[in-house]
Amino acid sequence: MTEYITLSFLLFTIGAVGVIVRRNAIVVFMCIELMLNATNLAFVSFARQHGNLDGQTAAFFVMVVAAAEVVIGLAIIVSIYRTRRSASVDDANLLKA
DSSP: OHHHHHHHHHHHHHHHHHHHHOOBHHHHHHHHHHHHHHHHHHHHHHHHHHTOSHHHHHHHHHHHHHHHHHHHHHHHHHHHHHHHSOOBGGGGGGOOO
């Protein structure tokens, strides 16, 4: 089980570094999804280790939230791209109604 936790930690770290370092909104969005999937892996591996379904239930709810995040996040990215012709996160503060 420690291999799964180590993999989860590694994936989460890669996602966090990607969010901090990258400037493209789509790449940042994918890194956030990677972090959510790493959390799901940790939930499921802890649930399997302890023999209950609580972690799998939590992973299911995280997947539901991630699906909503995909819809809203991509809509924001498309809005930024239509306004500025760039998907840079630096242009996000320049959006005006």
